[in-house]
Amino acid sequence: MAERKADEIFKEFKEHSIAEFFKKNRQMLGYSGKVRSLVTIVHEYVTNSLDACEEAGILPSIKVSIKAEESEEKYRIIIEDNGPGIPKAYVGKALATILAGTKFNRYVQQRGQQGIGAAGCTLYAQITTGKPIHVASWTGTGDGFECDISIDTVKNRPVTNNVMDFKSQGRGLRIEGVFGDLKYENSEHGALEYLKRTALSNPHAEIIFVGPDNTESIFPRSTDIMPTRPAPTKPHPLGLSVNDLLEFAHLSKNTSISEFLLETFSRVSQNKVNEIRDAANDVDFKKQPKEMSWIDAEKIIKALKDIKWISPESTNIRPIGEEQIRKAMQNIFMPEFMHVIERKPRIFRGGIPFVVESAVSYGGGSGKKTDEGYSGTIMRFANRVPLLFDSGTCAISYAIKGMDWKRYNLDIEKDPVSIFVNVSSPHIPYSGVGKESIAQEDDIIDEIKLAVMEASRGVQRYVSGKMNLEHEANRYEIIMRYAKQLSRDLSSLTGKDQERIEGEIESLVESKFPKLKKKPEENSTQLEGLEK
Numbered sequence: 171m172a173e174r175k176a177d178e179i180f181k182e183f184k185e186h187s188i189a190e191f192f193k194k195n196r197q198m199l200g201y202s203g204k205v206r207s208l209v210t211i212v213h214e215y216v217t218n219s220l221d222a223c224e225e226a227g228i229l230p231s232i233k234v235s236i237k238a239e240e241s242e243e244k245y246r247i248i249i250e251d252n253g254p255g256i257p258k259a260y261v262g263k264a265l266a267t268i269l270a271g272t273k274f275n276r277y278v279q280q281r282g283q284q285g286i287g288a289a290g291c292t293l294y295a296q297i298t299t300g301k302p303i304h305v306a307s308w309t310g311t312g313d314g315f316e317c318d319i320s321i322d323t324v325k326n327r328p329v330t331n332n333v334m335d336f337k338s339q340g341r342g343l344r345i346e347g348v349f350g351d352l353k354y355e356n357s358e359h360g361a362l363e364y365l366k367r368t369a370l371s372n373p374h375a376e377i378i379f380v381g382p383d384n385t386e387s388i389f390p391r392s393t394d395i396m397p398t399r400p401a402p403t404k405p406h407p408l409g410l411s412v413n414d415l416l417e418f419a420h421l422s423k424n425t426s427i428s429e430f431l432l433e434t435f436s437r438v439s440q441n442k443v444n445e446i447r448d449a450a451n452d453v454d455f456k457k458q459p460k461e462m463s464w465i466d467a468e469k470i471i472k473a474l475k476d477i478k479w480i481s482p483e484s485t486n487i488r489p490i491g492e493e494q495i496r497k498a499m500q501n502i503f504m505p506e507f508m509h510v511i512e513r514k515p516r517i518f519r520g521g522i523p524f525v526v527e528s529a530v531s532y533g534g535g536s537g538k539k540t541d542e543g544y545s546g547t548i549m550r551f552a553n554r555v556p557l558l559f560d561s562g563t564c565a566i567s568y569a570i571k572g573m574d575w576k577r578y579n580l581d582i583e584k585d586p587v588s589i590f591v592n593v594s595s596p597h598i599p600y601s602g603v604g605k606e607s608i609a610q611e612d613d614i615i616d617e618i619k620l621a622v623m624e625a626s627r628g629v630q631r632y633v634s635g636k637m638n639l640e641h642e643a644n645r646y647e648i649i650m651r652y653a654k655q656l657s658r659d660l661s662s663l664t665g666k667d668q669e670r671i672e673g674e675i676e677s678l679v680e681s682k683f684p685k686l687k688k689k690p691e692e693n694s695t696q697l698e699g700l701e702k
């Protein structure tokens with residue numbers, strides 16, 4: 171074979187836009203498998219609606235409708251919210267430009283981050299049906315507009331057509347699209363389950379779902395209290411990798427590395443900068459951060475690890491809250507019993523704050539009905555977003571499965587239990603771009619275990635109490651069955667009144683079973699933890 175020269179080979183050298191890249195690698199955006207692809211679309215739009223409403227201080231009302239189209243595996247998906255809407259000038263960029271959005275570089279807990287989700291949906295509609303998405307937006311100013319939007323994938327730019335203005339006093343966004351290569355399933359991995367869990371972790375949202383069979387499911391809001399907005403904070407130096415530090419440095423407009431460290435990260439004082447400079451002594455702290463090299467960054471990161479730091483602030487985290495979880499669980503499962511735990515903020519990788527919340531519920535609608543009886547369910551959440559896929563690699567499943575459940579009198583394979591875990595952090599370490607599982611960081615696993623163990627202990631007390639009570643009730647019943655016969659025999663032996671003997675035996679037996687004498691509403695074990 172004749173050799174080819176570099177000049178000739180490099181004539182084929184091309185640059186791709188990010189949209190072209192995702193067109194060929196859609197699985198990286200969560201579009202792998204028909205069932206999962208459908209949930210990905212619902213997830214991207216619903217998380218955007220929740221983020222937008224919260225940002226605007228509006229209690230979210232979101233309606234999701236899924237209708238089967240005539241051709242197989244195609245569905246029309248419509249999402250409507252009562253959020254702030256998107257101004258006309260930004261709608262194309264927001265919904266049809268990959269890596270464009272309002273949420274970059276905010277070191278704060280929020281669902282969306284990269285500016286990929288909504289444009290990814292537009293791209294998916296385009297590559298599976300050849301159709302644009304249709305958007306209507308009302309921004310509360312009296313003016314509304316609607317239009318068709320698609321992506322010019324070569325340039326990663328929006329293409330907007332059929333723009334129509336209309337008058338409306340309303341407010342919100344409505345997106346309608348036809349998407350292909352999908353399958354609707356009413357299962358643990360389906361859209362309905364996704365929305366049910368979204369309602370559970372967002373008690374302030376009202377969510378309505380209309381499925382392909384036209385049945386409507388309504389998840390009313392369990393509270394009118396809007397979650398307070400977490401305050402953005404600067405990243406803590408100990409949470410940084412070499413690559414992170416370089417990215418921050420190269421974006422910085424500061425005039426020296428010293429000034430950059432002082433202004434960009436939390437807990438960095440002039441004294442700390444001096445300590446870092448002494449520890450990384452051959453790095454020139456006077457040069458511009460733009461000029462920081464990989465070697466410089468490695469030395470600074472090493473120096474950061476050798477210095478004592480105050481823990482990071484956690485004001486940028488907003489867990490759901492014990493009371494809100496309790497209300498939502500009660501609303502959705504109406505369990506016999508539940509125990510809810512909110513742990514204190516902790517840190518992982520030395521500098522990234524996170525909070526774990528857990529609830530374990532028993533009975534009522536908890537767990538899953540099976541042919542043999544019941545099985546337990548694990549409900550995983552990251553920053554209030556349900557994680558339905560990739561449980562095998564997730565820190566939450568790993569922590570729960572690794573617990574010795576016999577110690578808690580619970581069998582998670584067979585009992586009607588639901589285990590809820592929400593991890594909140596400004597930086598959730600997802601184990602993949604699909605954002606469906608949390609990486610198995612030791613600090614996070616330990617904290618999840620502690621939260622679930624604590625919640626399970628509460629349920630254990632209830633289950634043991636319930637089992638004891640049932641056992642006592644059986645014994646009481648057996649003894650009472652003989653009381654009548656015994657009183658008759660004693661009466662004929664002693665010649666005394668049978669009714670009196672029977673009464674005395676009954677009070678004697680009852681005194682031996684004090685727990686059973688309590689009326690149900692006085693039995694605090696059964697009511698403890700339920701909404702009163």
Ligand SMILES: Nc1ncnc2c1ncn2[C@@H]1O[C@H](COP(=O)(O)OP(=O)(O)OP(=O)(O)O)[C@@H](O)[C@H]1O
Nearest residue numbers: 218219222264271272282283284285286287288289
């Ligand atoms: N329902 C909505 N109401 C108002 N603005 C929205 C809505 N949906 C999307 N946006 C705007 O469009 C932008 C792009 O959304 P997109 O989902 O692509 O990215 P993101 O949510 O910022 O990040 P991620 O890729 O992690 O989802 C958002 O940052 C937001 O500004």
Ligand SMILES: [Mg+2]
Nearest residue numbers: 218282287288
């Ligand atoms: Mg998004």
